[in-house]
Amino acid sequence: MNTDERKASIAAYKERKVATGLFAIRCLATGECWVGRAPDLDSIWRRLSFELAAGGCRRPSLQAAWDAHGAEGLAFEVLERIEEAIDSVRDKKLKARLDHWRAALAAQPV
Numbered sequence: 001m002n003t004d005e006r007k008a009s010i011a012a013y014k015e016r017k018v019a020t021g022l023f024a025i026r027c028l029a030t031g032e033c034w035v036g037r038a039p040d041l042d043s044i045w046r047r048l049s050f051e052l053a054a055g056g057c058r059r060p061s062l063q064a065a066w067d068a069h070g071a072e073g074l075a076f077e078v079l080e081r082i083e084e085a086i087d088s089v090r091d092k093k094l095k096a097r098l099d100h101w102r103a104a105l106a107a108q109p110v
Contacts, residue, residue, distance in 0.1 A: 018042070020090060021081040022101055025110065027065040028073050034062050035079070035101045036110030037094045045076045048110070061108060 001009070019041045025034045025048070038044035048057070049071060057063040066074060079101055084090035101107065 019078075019081050020083075020094070022079040022094070022097055023110075024077050024079050024101070024105060024107065025062065026075045026077070027069060028075055029069050030065065032061065032065060033105045033107040034059065034110045035098065035105060035107040037098050041078055041081065048076075059108065059110060062110065 018039065020037075020039050021041050022035065022037050023041060023044060025036075026032070036044075051057045052063060052066040053071075055063065055067075057066070080097055082090055082093055082097070084093055102109065
């Protein structure tokens with residue numbers, strides 16, 4: 001990769017549209033559910049599965065589900081995308097919707 005290609009690749013990465021929103025992780029065997037929010041929905045599952053594989057997840061119940069059932073036993077799903085442009089509005093909406101989804105799914109926090 002030459003310098004111009006590298007610069008173009010970096011510029012394209014910086015200009016990409018990042019999807020903010022809410023997600024759920026479900027244990028297929030037990031039905032347990034965890035709900036969280038992420039500034040980048042496209043990368044959150046990779047980060048969480050890396051933490052889980054390393055045994056470093058902050059949620060003991062989620063780590064226990066991973067340890068018992070493995071990656072195949074957990075399902076990741078995007079619940080909602082938030083498209084607000086202003087950060088403060090987006091944060092308020094995320095918090096409200098996070099509370100809604102946790103109550104609706106009887107879920108634990110991620």
